[in-house]
Amino acid sequence: MKKIESGNVAAALGVKLAKVQVVAAYPITPQTPLTEKLSELIEGDELKAEYITVESEHSALAVCIGAASAGARAFTATSANGLLYMSEQVHWAAGARLPLVMCVVNRGVGAPWTVWNDHQDSISQRDAGWIQIYVNDHQEIIDTVIKAFRLAEAVSIPVMVCYDGYYLSHTYMPFDVPDEQKVDTFLPEYQYKHTLDPQNPENLNTVTMPFARPDRDGVTQPGYMDIRHNLHEELGTAIPVFEQIDAAYKEAFGRGGKPIxxxxxxxxxxxxxxxxxxxxxxxxxxxxxxxxxxxxxxxxxxxxxxxxxxxxxxxxxxxxxxxxxxxxxxxxxxxxxxxxxxxxxxxxxxxxxxxxxxxxxxxxxxxxxxxxxxxxxxxxxxxxxxxxxxxxxxxxx
Amino acid sequence: MQTGRLYPTFSVQALKQDNMRSDITRIRWHGRGGQGAITAAKIVANAAFVTGYEGIVMVPSFGTERRGAPVSTSLKISKTKINDLSPTENPDIVVVLDHMLLDEVDVTAGLKEGGLLVLNSPRQLQDYQFKNLKLAIADVTTLSSEVGLKKGIVNSGIIGVLARAVDLVEMSVLAKEIEAEFVGKKPAENAQSALLAYERTVMGEM
Incomplete structure (x- = not known):
């Protein structure tokens, strides 16, 4: 279905189609209309998810990290200083290999305060270990948000979908909203390998020694550097995986072909x-x-x-x-x-x-x-x- | 360490204007925060899209917005995709929802020579002295109360004035889009307001 709407609404509709289960976000210009739309969709029962209100961006991502650790599909969004305020959790989410998706609605970073667009916010987080995708128009926003969940879940690495504040977030242009049933097939419910389960308690991301060492069962467990090396290597494998996912999307929806x-x-x-x-x-x-x-x-x-x-x-x-x-x-x-x-x-x-x-x-x-x-x-x-x-x-x- | 240096002065190429595409119709809308200029532009955008224009971009004034304060929105329409998402500086058409704005904002700034000014005003054509433009006027404020809208609802009516003054989109298509936009908010009256304004529009060149 074709629609003329803002880029923020395109993002929200992509999140809705992805059937996320948890949204936690703190409003910040120019991301605000995205979170407003999501809360409206959840309030109106059009999206069956939990919207968890938080007092800061740091908590927003912390909630998503908790939700994803428990096996839920989770989403957040932010801009500029909001992204920087959550930065500690940004790094954590990548290290913990949680398949989150976050929209960064690009805005310049203070000081001095600016609400207007540039890319300094997300670029400053480029070394956090997330996948970063920059999109050019509303069609790419909605399509990429959907693909991003599949990518994050395929490689267990969180994905940032970055789009320009105001230029895209607040402008209106036509875009196609993908068919819900087709999206369900493209992006089925996902079962995580490691979820928090009260029946089967385990420690996640505890203090890890610099060296590899045997656990209580005598199995050698990786040290910090080995775990980080895995993240780096698997970020590399995300490139062909993203190409495959894009090809599957093109097959289903007729759009794509140049994801990189x-x-x-x-x-x-x-x-x-x-x-x-x-x-x-x-x-x-x-x-x-x-x-x-x-x-x-x-x-x-x-x-x-x-x-x-x-x-x-x-x-x-x-x-x-x-x-x-x-x-x-x-x-x-x-x-x-x-x-x-x-x-x-x-x-x-x-x-x-x-x-x-x-x-x-x-x-x-x-x-x-x-x-x-x-x-x-x-x-x-x-x-x-x-x-x-x-x-x-x-x-x- | 390498540091950025000030941008050197290149011989400034005199461009036609700051925009390179002549296939784009640029409409700038002036209203007050809360008056619905963005909604009006969105209705025209939808109608243009239904008509077959593929390139549609609506750019609200970037930044903060206060109720009652002057706001503007750019609407660009073309048969093919539009890449420039910046607010338009050189409109072909300027639409003004409130004639009192003329005292506060230079609404014709950048308006192309021979361009069109669409105005909601209780005054007559001859009361205005502009140069090198086409003027289309209707008293939308009065007309919209006549059809039973709350006083001050002019964003549907002004569309009728625009439709009369320029052959961009059919009035019938616009009326349908107005009804769709105002679902639950007097859709028939809003469409009627536009149709009445369409009939009562007075136009002239100066």
Whole structure:
């Protein structure tokens, strides 16, 4: 069924179709309408779940961790400082290998306070061990939320579905709401291997020694580092698993096919712009304009940011003359976070394309089409001594 | 350590405007918080979608919103998908739900030359002195009380004025979408308000 609604409502409808059993969330702009919609759906019995009100984001995720540990399908959502307030539990959920799904409605981080969009909030959590997916429009929000539960449950790793605050959360556009019965088949009820069970008590995530050691039955149990290595390795396996899940989704619903990254006019392009979220869609218009002028440039929208799809990145970019990374977050004191990742991935390539970096739209700073055009064109026509620094677009000066 | 440097000055390419796609119709709606400008835009969005427009994006003014304070919403409509989700700076059409806003907000800011201004006002066409635009006026506030709506409900009626002034979406389709949106909230009266405003709209060029 086609609908015109906000991105937050698209997310809520995806959560509803996923038949979550527990929702615990604390409202924060621009995520608030998502939690409001979920509480409305639960109150109206359209979603048979427990909505647990909490006093903070830390507790919201703690409740979800408890619920998932007991075998329930659980969901939360937050933005910006809310995500940072729950950060300790964010790391815990990944270490505990709980298949949670969280929407991060991307917003700049204070101080100073901003309610507007950039990607600093979720990027700052990139090393927590979660799977991070960035989506570009409402259709991708609802589809990805559904796929995210199946992915989280398949690899026992929590998934963040990140979408732009305001640009996506508060805008309205048409999207298709998948058929409920088909979603039930795609995402059946899930039985966890390790659930808290009063009939069969066990300790979970107790203090773990640095070294492997035998348990009381004489079986060698892994140490902390071994357990963390498992998480790292299995994050890697999540890439092909996500591809399979996406293929199954495409089979059932007719949408998908490019879960890791989607490319636009990249085939045979001399230059490729890399970006994430709604900005990547916007750059398509600029790329069209430049191609009309004879500049062979495409745009690569990266969806899966963690685990970082190194091989796919190399395959997509190694034959270009230049790569232009435009992003809404950075590693302060260094450079754009995505820029650094892309450069590192391309380092072993024999014929290494140049990589330029532009920082844009922090805290909702207006992104001008003309600025995007000027920047991309400047990189496409750059001489060899174009300095390798992060360039900030749209500063007030 | 590598640090970001100020963005160097490139020769600024004079672009047509800040938007590159001429296939998009851009409508900016001005109202007051709580007056229902977003609902009105959403109704037109739904009607346009039913009519066959695939690219529909509605962008409410980002940030905080207070009841009674001026708010605006952008609605972009095209036959094909729209990628730019930023509020529109250069509308083709501006819709104003409350004529008193003209004293508070520069509603025609960025309105294209020869663009259309749709206004709910008790005044006459000749009372206004704009330059280089088309003006469509109806006293929606009075008309909507005539059909039995509570005083101040103008977000359904203003749609009739827009429908009369521009051939974007059929009035009959809009009326259906109005009834669907106002289920349980006097749907017939709301649709009637739009139809009446459609009939009473006065238009002129200046």
């Amino acid at each position: 990254m989607s490319d636009y006019r990249c085939e045979g392009a001399d230059y490729i712009v890399v970006s994430m979220g709604s900005l990547a869609n916007r750059i398509k218009d600029v790329v069209d304009e430049l191609n009309d002028e004879g500049v062979k440039v495409g745009v690569l929208s990266l969806h899966l940011y963690r685990p970082f799809p190194r091989e796919q990145i190399i395959a997509a970019l190694e034959n270009a003359k230049g790569v232009i990374v435009i992003e809404k977050a950075l590693s302060y004191g260094n450079e754009g976070a995505l820029f650094g990742d892309i450069k590192a991935a391309l380092y072993p390539c024999e014929k290494r394309p140049f990589v330029h970096n532009y920082i844009i739209g922090l805290g909702g700073r207006e992104i001008k089409q003309a600025d995007l055009y000027d920047s991309i064109k400047a990189s496409c026509t750059a001489s060899e001594n174009f300095e390798d620094v992060s360039r900030w677009i749209g500063l007030n000066r």
